[in-house]
Amino acid sequence: MVHEEISIDKSSFIPIYYQLFKLLEEQIRRGDFKPGESLPTENDIASRYEISRMTVRRAISELVSAGMVYAQQGKGTFVATPKLDNIVFEINDFNEDIKKRGLNYKTTLLEAKIVRADENLRAKFQITEENKRFLFFRTVLSAESERLSYEVKYTTYSKSKPILESELKDPSLPGLVAAHTEYLPVSSKKVLQVAVCTEEEALILGISPQSPVFLIEQTIFDTELRPVGWSKAVYRGDRYKLTSYDGWYKKD
Amino acid sequence: MVHEEISIDKSSFIPIYYQLFKLLEEQIRRGDFKPGESLPTENDIASRYEISRMTVRRAISELVSAGMVYAQQGKGTFVATPKLDNIVFEINDFNEDIKKRGLNYKTTLLEAKIVRADENLRAKFQITEENKRFLFFRTVLSAESERLSYEVKYTTYSKSKPILESELKDPSLPGLVAAHTEYLPVSSKKVLQVAVCTEEEALILGISPQSPVFLIEQTIFDTELRPVGWSKAVYRGDRYKLTSYDGWYKKD
DNA sequence: ATAGTATGAATGTATAGACAACTTTATAAG
DNA sequence: CTTATAAAGTTGTCTATACATTCATACTAT
Numbered sequence: 430m431v432h433e434e435i436s437i438d439k440s441s442f443i444p445i446y447y448q449l450f451k452l453l454e455e456q457i458r459r460g461d462f463k464p465g466e467s468l469p470t471e472n473d474i475a476s477r478y479e480i481s482r483m484t485v486r487r488a489i490s491e492l493v494s495a496g497m498v499y500a501q502q503g504k505g506t507f508v509a510t511p512k513l514d515n516i517v518f519e520i521n522d523f524n525e526d527i528k529k530r531g532l533n534y535k536t537t538l539l540e541a542k543i544v545r546a547d548e549n550l551r552a553k554f555q556i557t558e559e560n561k562r563f564l565f566f567r568t569v570l571s572a573e574s575e576r577l578s579y580e581v582k583y584t585t586y587s588k589s590k591p592i593l594e595s596e597l598k599d600p601s602l603p604g605l606v607a608a609h610t611e612y613l614p615v616s617s618k619k620v621l622q623v624a625v626c627t628e629e630e631a632l633i634l635g636i637s638p639q640s641p642v643f644l645i646e647q648t649i650f651d652t653e654l655r656p657v658g659w660s661k662a663v664y665r666g667d668r669y670k671l672t673s674y675d676g677w678y679k680k681d
Numbered sequence: 682m683v684h685e686e687i688s689i690d691k692s693s694f695i696p697i698y699y700q701l702f703k704l705l706e707e708q709i710r711r712g713d714f715k716p717g718e719s720l721p722t723e724n725d726i727a728s729r730y731e732i733s734r735m736t737v738r739r740a741i742s743e744l745v746s747a748g749m750v751y752a753q754q755g756k757g758t759f760v761a762t763p764k765l766d767n768i769v770f771e772i773n774d775f776n777e778d779i780k781k782r783g784l785n786y787k788t789t790l791l792e793a794k795i796v797r798a799d800e801n802l803r804a805k806f807q808i809t810e811e812n813k814r815f816l817f818f819r820t821v822l823s824a825e826s827e828r829l830s831y832e833v834k835y836t837t838y839s840k841s842k843p844i845l846e847s848e849l850k851d852p853s854l855p856g857l858v859a860a861h862t863e864y865l866p867v868s869s870k871k872v873l874q875v876a877v878c879t880e881e882e883a884l885i886l887g888i889s890p891q892s893p894v895f896l897i898e899q900t901i902f903d904t905e906l907r908p909v910g911w912s913k914a915v916y917r918g919d920r921y922k923l924t925s926y927d928g929w930y931k932k933d
Numbered sequence: 934a935t936a937g938t939a940t941g942a943a944t945g946t947a948t949a950g951a952c953a954a955c956t957t958t959a960t961a962a963g
Numbered sequence: 964c965t966t967a968t969a970a971a972g973t974t975g976t977c978t979a980t981a982c983a984t985t986c987a988t989a990c991t992a993t
Contacts, residue, residue, distance in 0.1 A: 444976060458904070464865070470943060481978045486944085494746075502944045503985030513855040513869040513901055603765040613716070616928035617765040623875040623893040623918035641875040641893045641918075649765055650928075652712070666875035666893075676868035676902075696946060722973060733948045738974085754974045755955030 437478045445480055449488035457497055457508055458677065467505040468498060497677060511676040534572040536599045539633075541566050543586055550583060553648070554656045562586050564609060566600050569633060576634045577669075580662035584609050602647060606658035612651035614658065619647045623666070630663050641666035689730045697732055701740035709749055709760055710929065719757040720750060749929060763928040786824040788851045791885075793818050795838055802835060805900070806908045814838050816861060818852050821885060828886045829921075832914035836861050854899060858910035864903035866910065871899045875918070882915050893918035 437448050453468070462468055471489070475482040489506055492498045500506045544550075544565045551557065566582040584605045596608060606614045624644045631638040642663050649658035689700050705720070714720055723741070727734040741758060744750045752758045796802075796817045803809065818834040836857045848860060858866045876896045883890040894915050901910035 446976075458867075460865070460904070472943085483979085484977060487976085500944060501986085503942080503987080505943060511865070511867045513858075513866060606765075613712070613763070614765060614928075615710075615763045616926065619925040619927070621923040621925070622921075623895055625877070625891075625893050639877075639891065641877050643875055652710070669874075671873040673871040673873070674868065675871070676866075698946075724973080735949085736947060739946085752974060753956085755957080755972080757956095757973065 437480065439480070446484050446487035446491070449474070449478065449480070449485065450491040453488060453492060454495070454497065457492075462508045464508045464510040467507050470505065495677075513676055534570060534577075537569045537571065538597050538600065539567040539569060541592065541597060541600075544583075550659075553583070553659045554585070564592065564605065566605070568600060575668075576665075578662055578664040579630055579633045580660055582658070582660040584658045587611070602649060602658050602660045606649045610651060610657045612653065612655075612657070614649045614651055616650045616654070617647060618650070619645055621645050624663075626663060634663070634665055636665060636667075643669055689732065691732070698736050698739035698743070701726070701730065701732070701737065702743040705740060705744060706747070706749065709744075714760045716760050716762040719759050722757065747929075765928055786822060786829075789821045789823065790849050790852065791819040791821060793844065793849060793852075796835075802911075805835070805911045806837070816844065816857065818857070820852060827920075828917075830914055830916040831882055831885045832912055834910070834912040836910045839863070854901060854910050854912045858901045862903060862909045864905065864907075864909070866901045867904050868902045868906070869899060870902070871897055873897050876915075878915060886915070886917055888917060888919075895921055 437445060437452070439445060441448065456462055468474075468489070469477070471482050471485045474485045478485075489498065489500065493500060496512070497509055498506050499509055542565050543562050546554065546556070546559075546561050546563055550563065551559075551561075554561075554563075564582075564584045564586045566580075568580050568582070569576055570578045570580070582600065582602050582605060584602070586609055590609045593608070596605065603614065603617070622644045624642055625639045626634065626636065626642045628638050630642070631640065642665060645662045645664070647658075647660045647662075648656050651657045689697060689704070691697060693700065708714060720726075720741070721729070723734050723737045726737045730737075741750065741752065745752060748764070749761055750758050751761055794817050795814050798806065798808070798811070798813050798815055802815065803811075803813075806813075806815075816834075816836045816838045818832075820832050820834070821828055822830045822832070834852065834854050834857060836854070838861055842861045845860070848857060855866065855869070874896045876894055877891045878886065878888065878894045880890050882894070883892065894917060897914045897916070899910075899912045899914075900908050903909045
């Protein structure tokens with residue numbers, strides 16, 4: 430296969446550092462520089478293309494960010510070996526998958542009320558006070574009139590921030606928390622497990638009991654690391670999967 | 682709470698850009714600059730600390746990478762709102778969890794042989810040739826004499842690259858592929874699903890049939906995007922979980 | 934021979950300045 | 964008042980230079 434000659438066009442509106450980044454990336458991909466080998470020195474590249482060394486460094490730093498090369502002070506810059514045992518499952522929203530497929534999805538609010546915390550809930554929110562009240566939501570997500578997931582959510586509650594009608598449409602946990610917390614919610618922890626669903630969940634989702642499901646618990650914390658929101662969601666195992674891509678070739 | 686006064690020490694061995702990065706990060710964390718608000722301009726910061734604008738830009742670019750701020754040309758640099766519905770499950774190795782807990786884990790090779798591809802396998806490797814041969818491995822991972830996962834792996838095979846004794850100890854798919862492929866393996870796709878285990882898997886893992894399990898399929902591709910390795914692993918659902926942290930506060 | 938020292942080469946940090954690209958605001962023209 | 968133009972402000976790119984830091988090598992003294 431013949432590769433078209435790529436080079437640097439200093440008069441282009443595309444930044445030089447970006448052109449060089451793409452050029453080096455392509456050369457690495459097609460094996461001009463192999464894993465473990467070193468790239469030409471920054472000064473070599475700079476004089477080769479008659480550009481500044483700082484511009485070369487900008488290009489190389491992009492390669493470093495992409496994980497394709499690594500630099501060692503005093504030695505040089507070397508091509509990395511693609512790491513293939515790294516697994517990164519990234520989901521902006523566990524439901525995004527469904528939405529992307531263009532299906533008609535909708536969230537149904539089963540219940541919304543103010544509750545007093547029982548012992549279990551107090552543990553989740555790391556409080557001892559017995560009379561503290563929380564907002565409680567139960568929702569079901571469905572697509573094409575098929576129920577896909579069931580979620581219960583709790584957030585802190587204060588009288589000064591009542592429930593708004595608009596929240597009830599599609600109450601996401603981060604959204605609810607932001608609306609009912611004094612402090613800024615800044616961090617979140619999620620735990621994914623597999624389980625077989627309970628009879629109640631099976632009934633709600635319209636699947637047979639003991640079916641395998643994804644179970645995701647999420648806790649949201651404020652600036653002082655106090656829990657201000659907690660949710661537990663059950664996703665049908667036969668309708669969800671997570672995909673991870675790795676290595677040099679990534680989805681653009 | 683009183684915060685110690687942080688500032689820039691130009692004589693420190695810690696780079697100025699890094700000091701400034703940490704300084705700005707801390708100011709954002711404690712709310713001096715709130716989400717949506719703008720940071721001081723680069724020139725302001727530069728003259729405020731009597732450093733170069735390029736050094737300021739280096740610091741801010743770190744903040745951008747961390748997702749705490751975003752820059753808009755011509756307008757300014759603004760504090761981002763923590764995104765809490767992003768889920769990133771990252772596992773260097775699905776077994777790392779086990780290893781970190783300091784348990785005695787070991788990989789047991791159940792079987793290793795050369796096989797001819799059946800129709801199913803040919804589909805996985807996107808080939809039609811019927812007589813092509815592949816390497817086949819079956820392994821079990823156990824910790825504290827408890828079996829945790831069961832994995833079957835296939836890689837391309839050529840006579841010129843025979844199986845080495847050393848491979849049989851702990852044959853990871855990327856390792857096997859690298860040892861038996863002509864071209865460089867550069868990318869990988871993994872799909873995680875939930876399932877209930879088969880009777881065979883239940884027997885091997887010593888759990889009851891129909892137990893919930895994680896199921897991870899991995900395909901490794903070479904530079905020409907040809908599949909050169911495929912594996913399917915079953916992990917005990919009661920022994921594995923995935924955790925994701927999100928937002929501004931991340932684990933250090 | 935060994936250890937210490939000097940030298941060169943490579944990446945890392947920092948600066949000052951120039952201009953480009955984009956946005957907002959102020960100004961002028963109709 | 965509206966619209967077009969100019970100006971100012973802000974981030975983005977690029978350059979040339981200087982020095983620091985780290986590493987490998989060659990050299991020197993013992």
